Amino acid sequence: MLKKVLIANRGEIAVRVIRACRELGIEAVAVHSTVDAEALHVRLADRAVCIGPAPSAQSYLNVPAIIAAAEIAGADAIHPGYGFLSENAEFADICEQCGLTFIGPTPRDMQQWGEKVPARRLATSLGLPLLPGTAVLADADDAVRQAENIGYPVILKASAGGGGRGMKIVRSAPELRRVFPQAQSEAIAGFRNGDLYLERFVEEPRHIEFQVIADGQGNARVLGERECSIQRRHQKLLEEAPSVAMSQELRGDMIATLERAMKESGYRSAGTLEFLLDERENLYFMEMNTRIQVEHPVTEEVSGVDLILEQIRIASGEGLSIPKDRPIVLNGHAIECRINAEDPETFAPWPGRITEYHPAGGAGVRVDAGIYGGWRVPSAYDSLLLKLITHGRSRSEAIRKMERALRETLIGGIRTNVPLHLEIMRNADFRDGRLSTKFLERLRGSRAA
């Protein structure tokens, strides 16, 4: 087993990893910027090293400083958390070159899943379902012919475009004939390239993702799915496991498919395969995240598997603690609310001193926090303060627990999105499980109306 782990991160995930280390009898070394000198992860760690000033580029993203900190502290491994350097293959490589175990996937895993086009090629070769689409279209007739196979609505995209530019949603053949020449001229004007292609358009997709944990030695387990459809500006706000939209049959099929794919690709450590789910129970692979994710606790609660502990075991060469032949049993339902320091209406970040803090407690409530009363939330980093996780025998039990836990949560001195989460808990669509990535937009629209 590893002896001393440096956590190259801050906030609640650094605290999460420190806890796992403690429980395994491993010393935990925190790193921090000057503004984080009093942060909770610094206070809970066995040792702490200041690695630079407030800007991330000079501290939490400063590779030489982090490696030097590991050297002076005598750490034998580094856990990158999420964000920052967690998906940086070069960093993982440097760690290994410096004799430090990188607690995460291999640099090869990170590279092959890290870029969109190669990742989709790999996914196809592993038999994962992708959003149906075409190659470059010859003309409007070709477009109409191929759109029939895909099924309307489709989305017409410029090959050279990106980030939403030059995209048109099309709902019928006549409309496609009409917009095709127009899109082509726009593409030539905008990107000096008139190539267009089609993809199936999902009106109100759900964001579904599957948690993988694998030892890189042929033991790969998929711990079911999470639903993360409630997002604001493409940032997840609330996650749950399992998803009400997945049938037991589809779940079983996907777990089998993904476990085979992960074994085949030789993946190591924790990872997440993200999918869109359409209204007809079709799942389409979007991307793979080669790191632990913010929302991992909901999977831990229903599966009983401690993902950080497994990551550390794998990195220590001890393999998974889940026997190969034991089926994963998923129990009950778990929900996570991300509590951010932000205005609940405008989402404007709201750093400042936390004058009062009293977290929720009691049965079925888990608090993964990176804060304490009296601490000043710095403005230099993201606004996540804590994650409130509830676990009940059923989804409605988990919701009721979350509602009461949110009501108990006291964070004074700054604004948080607790009121927004409470509103979601009491929303009829949410309670009935009618979710899509448009949920939050709708919620705000209905209030404005």
Added chain:
Amino acid sequence: MLKKVLIANRGEIAVRVIRACRELGIEAVAVHSTVDAEALHVRLADRAVCIGPAPSAQSYLNVPAIIAAAEIAGADAIHPGYGFLSENAEFADICEQCGLTFIGPTPRDMQQWGEKVPARRLATSLGLPLLPGTAVLADADDAVRQAENIGYPVILKASAGGGGRGMKIVRSAPELRRVFPQAQSEAIAGFRNGDLYLERFVEEPRHIEFQVIADGQGNARVLGERECSIQRRHQKLLEEAPSVAMSQELRGDMIATLERAMKESGYRSAGTLEFLLDERENLYFMEMNTRIQVEHPVTEEVSGVDLILEQIRIASGEGLSIPKDRPIVLNGHAIECRINAEDPETFAPWPGRITEYHPAGGAGVRVDAGIYGGWRVPSAYDSLLLKLITHGRSRSEAIRKMERALRETLIGGIRTNVPLHLEIMRNADFRDGRLSTKFLERLRGSRAA
């Protein structure tokens, strides 16, 4: 379902019941004495009523004030928590007469289990094992003859004695012959009655108790056992579920025996059957507690059953949420540490203002607290501040989680027994499960030596 429940208690158990009410959509009414006006249970409740001054006799034990509070608040039921009025059959009776549902056992249940002699008679009739003993002995010869059947060591007691007076532990027949006349003269001198009897003496007993939850309509479930051997001055300090001393077979037998007994006796609500376990795997019934107990969360963690929710369901006439034919599955291991405001060495109570409070969090940690930072712990009541509960896949995982959770727990301004609990977690006998009611005495002895 009930609509508004008054909680006739304070501290962490009042908070526990308020949470259960919230999760069931029931309004919670707190009552409090003048010194508890700022207490956490008052702040979390939907409504609060001041019922009297600090002394319990004039507030939390003041039946007319509590009933009047229920009347003015419009409550339809009363939950008594533990302690205070929780095992007072007369109070339960008054509640029902005033049209208030008493959330707990029937007055008959409380009466028949509340007094030692009738309770033992009832236990015998239900087939529960009792500590082997004799009727009044004729003479020393009779004593020796009967001691052979019981097996040494035995304890010789005066029929008219009590509270440990006039008791002699005897380890052999010659010793019994020698001490018999002496004990007889002492009994005559002390109690004007020379009657003596014998009981089996257990050298180093474990305290084992079984949790019952029953609807009083023929559905009675036993949710396994708890081990509560770690006690100081007969007060439990640390509890766990399951007990390492119970074999799967013995547990199965006991569950079957006790479920049958509870059905037969028509018991309603939550209750606990307390036993001594000797070195030879014999269990002896001691008494039944007709209330929810402080240590109920360890059973909740391993069984997944919310006992307070079940109590409220039963009182509402909705019966248990556990189907009759579904077996109770006990998962992993749970430990509870009672964190008291007291000197960890002398056990002297240590009330005062809590200047800082930061509870432990993260995976597998539950905090049932009755405090918050800035609040003054009053001197009028018992010293329990909070219960720290951890749940792991194995006992050693639960212990490691508890150790790290204790290290994270910050309570400033007063003394607590956190250091003592940490010492227990690191003790080799504790880690190996070598427990008895003498554990704590030993621990202190070994330190003194």
Added chain:
Amino acid sequence: MDIDIKQLRELMKAMKQLGVTELELEGPEQRIMLRRGSDEASFATPTMMQQGSPSMPPGSFPPPPIEHAHAAAPAIPADDENVVFVTSPFVGTFYRSPSPDSAAFTDVGQAISPGSVLCIVEAMKLMNEIESEIAGTVIEVMVENGKPVEFGDKLFKVKKS
């Protein structure tokens, strides 16, 4: 510079009571700035009891008491040392007269003496007559007839004689 401690203290008290966190006062000769830090945890305070006694329909009045439980009402001092508050020794429902048709036991301007019955607090169907511990004149009746009262609630403001 003159500092009026009593005045400042009053200001601070007012700030605390009213949740004001900062205060600045500037005059020709003096400038005062007060800022209050975080109070202790400020959970939402439970709503106060306002509804009528639920043991009877609103507007109705209980039958004349059969049993009288005599209880002296503790008096607590007000700011003015000659003025005291008579507080409730019981939780229950406050009644100013023995029956709907009778006159109130006492009223503003009326003299009271130790042993005078001031009101009834009804609990568990028992009519508890509340007697005065002091002599004086009633300045204010602080609870409406038929409203619930908690232990320690102020019932009457009395000028001691």
Added chain:
Amino acid sequence: MDIDIKQLRELMKAMKQLGVTELELEGPEQRIMLRRGSDEASFATPTMMQQGSPSMPPGSFPPPPIEHAHAAAPAIPADDENVVFVTSPFVGTFYRSPSPDSAAFTDVGQAISPGSVLCIVEAMKLMNEIESEIAGTVIEVMVENGKPVEFGDKLFKVKKS
């Protein structure tokens, strides 16, 4: 200026009792400012790094640097405005000389100027020469040779010239 301790004490007491954290009083002749520290949570601070650099056996010294990473060392003011601290711009191991046999780059009493090499901080096998930003005289060397330093740790105390 007259200071009425008793009065101030009263003020402080009132502030403490009532949770006021700051108080300013300004008159024509006097200005009073009071601020109370917040009682923040005080978790045990992690133990400071004290062990030697683990990348080499204790007592040994690294080979002469192959690459020189020049870095200016930020200076922060001390209590005396003519005295500053030179702090570490890197995390790493502190060395006073380029090799075990050579003399120290600088020492107490020695004059330094902008660009003078003061020491080496070794990180990731890179020897980073730390240059001075200021001119002055070294008063104190604040870290022992071969000890680890964090970002911002004080290395030298310098009297500016």
